[in-house]
Amino acid sequence: MLIGQITALAAVIWWYGVDLTHLLALVSDGVVATLIICISTPVQVLLLALMARQAGSSAAEYLGLILPR
DSSP states (O other), X not given: OHXXXXXXXXXXXXXXXXXXXXXXXXXXXXXXXXXXXXXXXHHHHHHHHHHHHHTTSOHHHHTTOSOOO
């Protein structure tokens, strides 16, 4: 989750061209919240799929997309 959030914050900083000191001014902006969610969620799902593959399971089974017997 932390990697996804860091990636999203880096994208917001790049997109808006602000530094870390001015990032708090964007907290109440709904577009920023939507951008962070839209970037961090796929990153988190990708990392979960990679961890499932590392553990020897399929990503669909690990994420619960295949119903158990």
